[in-house]
Amino acid sequence: MTLQVHQHKILELLKELELLMATIYQLMAQRYPEHAESYLALVSEEMEHAGWIEQLQSACLADQARFAEGRTRTYTISNMINFLREFQQKLEYGHLTELQALAAVTDFENSLIERQVFQRFTGDTPEVEKVLGRLEATQKQHTGRITTLLQQLRAEAAARGTP
Secondary structure (H helix, E strand, O other), X not given: OOOOHHHHHHHHHHHHHXXXXXXXXXXXXXXXXXXXXXXXXXXXXXXXXXXXXXHHHHHHHOOXXXXXXXXXXXXXXXXXXHHHHHHHHHHHOOXXXXXXXXXXXXXXXXXHHHHHHHHHEEEOOHHHHHHHHHHHHHHHHHHHHHHXXXXXXXXXXXXXXXX
């Protein structure tokens, strides 16, 4: 087994984080139906990311991949999860405009830990390397779509003259 206990916990928390993001995007699709299609696509991508973490975790346990957590700590990810749960409540209670909600998730998605987590894996088989390559490419596309949607919302708000 190539995963240490704390590494296993980090990966479990990262899966939880991805699934929580999927829940948040699902909620945004419900609250902001004008852009529901975009948010539902993000739900799918977050679910896919969680599945890939699961695959990579299994590959580590099968000694086909390695995970080097670097500066990533369980308490950091736990704090992010807690922050997102509070954010989710604000969203559920209608305390955020769509622009505020999307700006917050964009900031989160662009955070260092989110962008670099998949780069912490190395593969020992072609299958694992293929997953890692897909992950890197789709992660960039994912954050690009979110940023584009945020720019669109800002432009729409500016055209209406609302902040």
